[in-house]
Amino acid sequence: MSRALRLVFVLLAALIGGLLVAPPAQAAGTNTVSFHVTDPDGAPMAFTALIYVGGNGGGNSSETGDYTKTGIADGDYTFAVQSAVMDGYRLWYDGTATGSTTQPAPTHLAGGQTIDFTVQFPRLATLSGTVTTSDGDPVPNVGVGINRAGMSKSVQTDSSGRYDFGFMNSGAVKIYTGAVSGWVGAPTEIITIPASGALTKNLTLTRAGSIEGTLVNDADSAPVAGIEVTAWTKTTATYAGTAHTDAAGHFRIEGLGATDFVLRYHDSFGGSVRPMWWSGNQETYTGATAIAVAGGATTTHNERLIYPDPADYSHTLSGTVSDGAGAKLAGITITATNGTDAPAATTDRNGRWALSVADGSWRVRAEASAALQSAGATPPWYPQYYAAGATADTSADADQLSVSGGAAIDNLDLSLARSARLRIDVTTPAGDTVTPGWRLHTTGGTELPAPPTDVNGYPLLRPGSYKLLATGQAGGEVLLPRWYVAAASVDAATTVTVAAGDDPASAVSLASGLTLVTAPSTTGSARVGSVLSGNSGAWNLQTGTNYAFSWKRGSAAVGSAAAYKVVPADAGAVLTYAVTASNSAFGKSFSTTATKKVSIAKLASKTSLKAKALAGKKVRFTITVSGSGLAPQGTVTIRRGSVVVAKVKVVNGKATVTVKRQPRGSKTYRGTFNGSTQLLTSLSGKVRLRVR
Known part of the structure; x- marks a missing residue:
C-alpha cells in the first residue's frame, strides 16, 4: 500500500474517531513524547499519535512512522497510536514494548521528561x-x-x-x-x-427475478391506472423496488432476489378510507399475501382491488360523484361548509364518499382534487354544489342539509360536467408574475358570479359566451384590471365562446396604473369668444374610471368643465387643458393627469394718430390704441414717410409725444402700434399738416 494511501486512511480514522480536536490549552513545558510505529512486518507505518489530557485529546498524523511532540507541560497524560491501515486498531502506551489494547492509568510528565513510545502493530x-x-x-x-x-x-x-x-x-x-x-x-x-x-x-x-401483474377494480373489473406498487421482502421488510400501473392496470417490478415478497399499493385516488393497503387486500404488512420469486423467473400476481364503501363507516353525509354519462369519478374532493369548512373527503375509485360533521346546516361542494388536476392535462370537472334535481354553481343555490342527532343523510349524489378552461398567463408589462383574479360578465356586460379556478389559478367556465375582466396583484401591489384580451371596456372586450373541454392559452398584461391610449384633444376655434370643447382621451381602463377637467391660463385656474369659452384676457395666451382620470372601483385608488396646450389667437388692434403743429418746428402727436375692450399696453412708432421720428410707450391705450426739429412745410405722418402679448399690430391713418 502506498504511503499516500496510508496517510488517507490515517486521516479518515482520525475523523471517524473524532480525534482531530485541538487539545486543551496547556502552559508551555519541557517534556517530550516520541512515537515510533511499525507494521506487523516491521516496516514504518502511517499512524495517528493521540495525546489525552483528562477526557480530551488531539491527534497528529504521521506518514513516516515517526512523530515527536515537544514542549509538553507538566501533568498527567495518556498516549495512544491508531492506524486506518489496521482498521482503526489502537494501542495505548503503558510503558511496555507491546502497548496495551485497553486504556491504562495516566502517565505523569514533569521536569523535562522524555517518553519513547515504540510499538509494532500485531498481525490482525x-x-x-x-x-x-x-x-x-x-x-x-x-x-x-x-x-x-x-x-x-x-x-x-x-x-x-x-x-x-x-x-x-x-x-x-x-x-x-x-x-x-x-x-x-x-x-x-x-x-x-x-x-x-x-x-x-x-x-x-x-x-434477478421479477413480479408482474394486473390490478383491476373488484367492483367493475375495470383496470386501475396510477397505482404505486412497492415490493418488500416478507421476512425482513426490506424495500426492493417500485412500479406504477399503466392505463391497462399492468405493473412490473424487476431486480428482485429469490425470496418471498409482499406488495404495498398506494392509490392517490383510492378515497379517504383506504388510500394504501397490501397484497391480498390486507390492511397491514404482517397480514399481506406473500409472493414467491425465483431467481431469473417472473412471478405473476394479479389482484382485484377492493375499495371499502366509506358509507359503511361512521358518517353523517354520504353519496357518490359521477359524470354526465354515469361513470363514477375518483379523486373528487368533497367539502361540507356551514361558513367554516369541515375536514374534506375524497371519492374512491367507485365515486363514493362520506363525511362526519356536527349537527347543523351544511352545504356540500364537489371539485376535482389537486392530485387529480395535476395528473391530467385536460380541463378539470366544473365544481358543483349539491342541490337535489338542480344545478348549483354557487353556495346560494345549494341545498342546506340539516344534520341532527348524528343521523346520516345518504344518497347525496352529484354529477359533474367537464369545464372549459382559459389558460391565461397574467403578468406585468415587465413580465413579473401576477396573482390573478377574474370577474365574469355576459356578452351584454352583466356581471356574473366569479368563476372557479383550477390549481394554477386559471378560470374554469361552463360552455357559453362570456367577457372576462382580469384583476391581480404583484408584490403585494394591486394592479389595474384589464378586459380580456387587451381592452379598456366591456364593449371592446373579446367575446370568449367555449365548449366543454376547450383549453385555449393566451396572456394578459396588467399595468400598475392608469395610462393613456389616446391623448385628450380639443375642438373649437382658439379665438376670443369661441368655445373650446375637450374630451377625456382614451385610457387603458374605462370601466369604473371617472374624469375631472380643468383649464388654466398660466398658473391661474380659469375653468373646471370640459368646455371653456375663450375670453379677451386669454388672447395671445397658452391655455392648459387637463384631464384627471381616477378609478377606485377595484380596491385601490388610481389617478393620472394628462394635459394639452392650446394657443389662443391675439386680438386685432386699432391705432388712431392725431398731430398738431407747434411753433419752432415742433409737432405734438396724440395716439389712441384700442382692442376689444382691453387697455392696450405697448409701443407706437411714428414715421414721416420712412423716417422714424418717435417711439412712444402706450399706457392703457393712450400716449402723447412732442417731436422737435421737424422740417418745415407740408408733411405726412403715420403711427404703427407694435402689438402686445394680446393684440396684433395695427397702422393708423395718414395725418398731413404744415410744420412751421
Whole structure:
C-alpha cells in the first residue's frame, strides 16, 4: 500500500474517531513524547499519535512512522497510536514494548521528561474473497460493504471479482454487495472476524427475478391506472423496488432476489378510507399475501382491488360523484361548509364518499382534487354544489342539509360536467408574475358570479359566451384590471365562446396604473369668444374610471368643465387643458393627469394718430390704441414717410409725444402700434399738416 494511501486512511480514522480536536490549552513545558510505529512486518507505518489530557485529546498524523511532540507541560497524560491501515486498531502506551489494547492509568510528565513510545502493530486478521454470479462468473467493479456498529466502509472488486479489506479488527460485522444488471446483490450476512488469520468470504449474486401483474377494480373489473406498487421482502421488510400501473392496470417490478415478497399499493385516488393497503387486500404488512420469486423467473400476481364503501363507516353525509354519462369519478374532493369548512373527503375509485360533521346546516361542494388536476392535462370537472334535481354553481343555490342527532343523510349524489378552461398567463408589462383574479360578465356586460379556478389559478367556465375582466396583484401591489384580451371596456372586450373541454392559452398584461391610449384633444376655434370643447382621451381602463377637467391660463385656474369659452384676457395666451382620470372601483385608488396646450389667437388692434403743429418746428402727436375692450399696453412708432421720428410707450391705450426739429412745410405722418402679448399690430391713418 502506498504511503499516500496510508496517510488517507490515517486521516479518515482520525475523523471517524473524532480525534482531530485541538487539545486543551496547556502552559508551555519541557517534556517530550516520541512515537515510533511499525507494521506487523516491521516496516514504518502511517499512524495517528493521540495525546489525552483528562477526557480530551488531539491527534497528529504521521506518514513516516515517526512523530515527536515537544514542549509538553507538566501533568498527567495518556498516549495512544491508531492506524486506518489496521482498521482503526489502537494501542495505548503503558510503558511496555507491546502497548496495551485497553486504556491504562495516566502517565505523569514533569521536569523535562522524555517518553519513547515504540510499538509494532500485531498481525490482525484479514478479510478478502471473491464475488461471482450463481453461474460461477466473476463480477468485476461491484461494491462490497461492511458495517460495524453503524460505521461502514466499502471496496470494489477487481477485474477478477476479488475484493480485499486488508487488516480487520476482530468482532461481528455485516457484509453485503451491490447489484449489477440482471443480478441481485448478495444478501446481508453477519460474519465474525477472528483475532488473527486470513478470513475468506466469497459472495454470490443471484439471477434477478421479477413480479408482474394486473390490478383491476373488484367492483367493475375495470383496470386501475396510477397505482404505486412497492415490493418488500416478507421476512425482513426490506424495500426492493417500485412500479406504477399503466392505463391497462399492468405493473412490473424487476431486480428482485429469490425470496418471498409482499406488495404495498398506494392509490392517490383510492378515497379517504383506504388510500394504501397490501397484497391480498390486507390492511397491514404482517397480514399481506406473500409472493414467491425465483431467481431469473417472473412471478405473476394479479389482484382485484377492493375499495371499502366509506358509507359503511361512521358518517353523517354520504353519496357518490359521477359524470354526465354515469361513470363514477375518483379523486373528487368533497367539502361540507356551514361558513367554516369541515375536514374534506375524497371519492374512491367507485365515486363514493362520506363525511362526519356536527349537527347543523351544511352545504356540500364537489371539485376535482389537486392530485387529480395535476395528473391530467385536460380541463378539470366544473365544481358543483349539491342541490337535489338542480344545478348549483354557487353556495346560494345549494341545498342546506340539516344534520341532527348524528343521523346520516345518504344518497347525496352529484354529477359533474367537464369545464372549459382559459389558460391565461397574467403578468406585468415587465413580465413579473401576477396573482390573478377574474370577474365574469355576459356578452351584454352583466356581471356574473366569479368563476372557479383550477390549481394554477386559471378560470374554469361552463360552455357559453362570456367577457372576462382580469384583476391581480404583484408584490403585494394591486394592479389595474384589464378586459380580456387587451381592452379598456366591456364593449371592446373579446367575446370568449367555449365548449366543454376547450383549453385555449393566451396572456394578459396588467399595468400598475392608469395610462393613456389616446391623448385628450380639443375642438373649437382658439379665438376670443369661441368655445373650446375637450374630451377625456382614451385610457387603458374605462370601466369604473371617472374624469375631472380643468383649464388654466398660466398658473391661474380659469375653468373646471370640459368646455371653456375663450375670453379677451386669454388672447395671445397658452391655455392648459387637463384631464384627471381616477378609478377606485377595484380596491385601490388610481389617478393620472394628462394635459394639452392650446394657443389662443391675439386680438386685432386699432391705432388712431392725431398731430398738431407747434411753433419752432415742433409737432405734438396724440395716439389712441384700442382692442376689444382691453387697455392696450405697448409701443407706437411714428414715421414721416420712412423716417422714424418717435417711439412712444402706450399706457392703457393712450400716449402723447412732442417731436422737435421737424422740417418745415407740408408733411405726412403715420403711427404703427407694435402689438402686445394680446393684440396684433395695427397702422393708423395718414395725418398731413404744415410744420412751421
